[in-house]
Each structure stands twice: as structure tokens, then as C-alpha cells.
Amino acid sequence: MQASSSNSLPVSTNTNIFVCSSNSSRHDHIRKTAADNYLNTANKKVKLHHVYLNNLTEKFDVNDCVGVQIHTVDRTNTDAKLLPCLIPEKNRKNDDLVFKLVCQYAKLQNAFSVENLVDLKSAYPQELKQLNVDELKGISFIEACKLYVSGAVSGSTCDCKSKCTTEHCPCKKANVSCSTKCHSKRGACQNMGD
Structure with a gap:
């Protein structure tokens, strides 16, 4: 079939455009349904994760012994993997609870969320039991790890x-x-x- 002017399209092309637009709207509907299902599932998992974190947060109280992971950069293979700490206070920051911690050398300047804590209630070090929290100065977590790993006598x-x-x-x-x-x-x- 030959077109009479250069601006007109062959009939078969118009038919293809109609078929593409109906396929496109059908695909859009499928994509929207899939996106909605994905977002609903993701929101459910986020809510379950928040419930899990809230339950975990309730497990830790003030004056409990917890451990915080020492990064591999700050220790050797034979050094301790956890820095034992006490929880002197729990604070609410936005919707989350954060914990201020104290190690045997000083108060940690950083605040930690519940994901960073490991329960050490059954392995309570003697140094932490005898600790007077009010006399301690503040240091960073990395400095505290350095002191703990080196077994610092003087701090x-x-x-x-x-x-x-x-x-x-x-x-x-x-x-x-x-x-x-x-x-x-x-x-x-x-x-x-x-």
C-alpha cells in the first residue's frame, strides 16, 4: 500500500500503534499491581523488624552488662571481639531507644542502638561491678577499644x-x-x- 503524501502513515502502522497502546496499558496495570504488592510486603517486614527491635530493647535495663563489637581494624585475631560495657542510661531519640554506655576506662561519647548490643548479663566482668560511673571521663568508642585491647593499666x-x-x-x-x-x-x- 502506498501513501499519497509523505505525512500520512500506512494503515498497518496505525493498527500497530493501537495494539501497542492496549499492551502498554495492560503492562502498566501489572506493574502497578506488582509495585503495590512489593511495597505492602516490605512495609509488613519493616513493622515486624520494629516489633523485634522493641522486644529486644525491653530486654536491656539500666546497669545491665552488654558487649559492643570491636571492629577487626582495632584488634588482632587473638584479642577480644567484644568490649564489655554497662548501661547507665536509656534515651529516646526520635522513635528509637539509644543506650549510653560505660566501659571500665571511661564513658563512651557515642550512643548505641539495640542492634549494636550483645547480652553479657551472664558474663559480668569484675571491673564493671566495682565501677564508679560518676568519676569517669568521656572518650570515643575507638579509643575505648584501643585501651581494652591493649590491656591498658593506666588507661x-x-x-x-x-x-x-x-x-x-x-x-x-x-x-x-x-x-x-x-x-x-x-x-x-x-x-x-x-
């Missing part, structure tokens, strides 16, 4: 650029040997223990 570590021979080094000042977690990438210093 100090250093990141000195020198060989730790002067009183500028916090470890030397506290009269404690530097540990493997002090400036570990640079190697040994003059203040390493025997």
Missing part, C-alpha cells in the same frame, strides 16, 4: 611520632610501657616493655 595509649623517650608521651608520663596498639604501624619504640 593511656599514645600515637607519638618520636621514640617515646620524653614526657610528651602519655605512656611514658604515666610510667607505663607502650603496647602493641600504640603507634603500631611505625614499629617498636624506646618505651616498649621487655
Whole structure:
């Protein structure tokens, strides 16, 4: 079939456009139904997750012993995997409960959600039982992990650029040997223990 002018389309093309538009509307309906079903399922799972977290949150009370995972970067293979802490307070932040924690060295500046906590009620360390929370200063979680992993006696570590021979080094000042977690990438210093 030949068209009389250059602007007109052959009849078969018009038929294809009609068929495509009916297929398109049918596919749109299927896509919308699938999207609605997906969103409904996702919302149900989110609600179930919130119920699970609320139940888990109720499990922890003030003065309970919990553990927080120490990242592999901050420890070696033989070091502890959890930092034991006490819960001195629970706070509501938006719709979630967050926990302020205290380790044996200091108050942690970070607040933790229930997903970060591991129940350690059955393994309550003696150091935490005798802890006076009011006397502790605040430090970051990474610093607390560093102190715990190094087994810090004085609660100090250093990141000195020198060989730790002067009183500028916090470890030397506290009269404690530097540990493997002090400036570990640079190697040994003059203040390493025997």
C-alpha cells in the first residue's frame, strides 16, 4: 500500500500503534499491581523488624552488662571481639531507644542502638561491678577499644611520632610501657616493655 503524501502513515502502522497502546496499558496495570504488592510486603517486614527491635530493647535495663563489637581494624585475631560495657542510661531519640554506655576506662561519647548490643548479663566482668560511673571521663568508642585491647593499666595509649623517650608521651608520663596498639604501624619504640 502506498501513501499519497509523505505525512500520512500506512494503515498497518496505525493498527500497530493501537495494539501497542492496549499492551502498554495492560503492562502498566501489572506493574502497578506488582509495585503495590512489593511495597505492602516490605512495609509488613519493616513493622515486624520494629516489633523485634522493641522486644529486644525491653530486654536491656539500666546497669545491665552488654558487649559492643570491636571492629577487626582495632584488634588482632587473638584479642577480644567484644568490649564489655554497662548501661547507665536509656534515651529516646526520635522513635528509637539509644543506650549510653560505660566501659571500665571511661564513658563512651557515642550512643548505641539495640542492634549494636550483645547480652553479657551472664558474663559480668569484675571491673564493671566495682565501677564508679560518676568519676569517669568521656572518650570515643575507638579509643575505648584501643585501651581494652591493649590491656591498658593506666588507661593511656599514645600515637607519638618520636621514640617515646620524653614526657610528651602519655605512656611514658604515666610510667607505663607502650603496647602493641600504640603507634603500631611505625614499629617498636624506646618505651616498649621487655
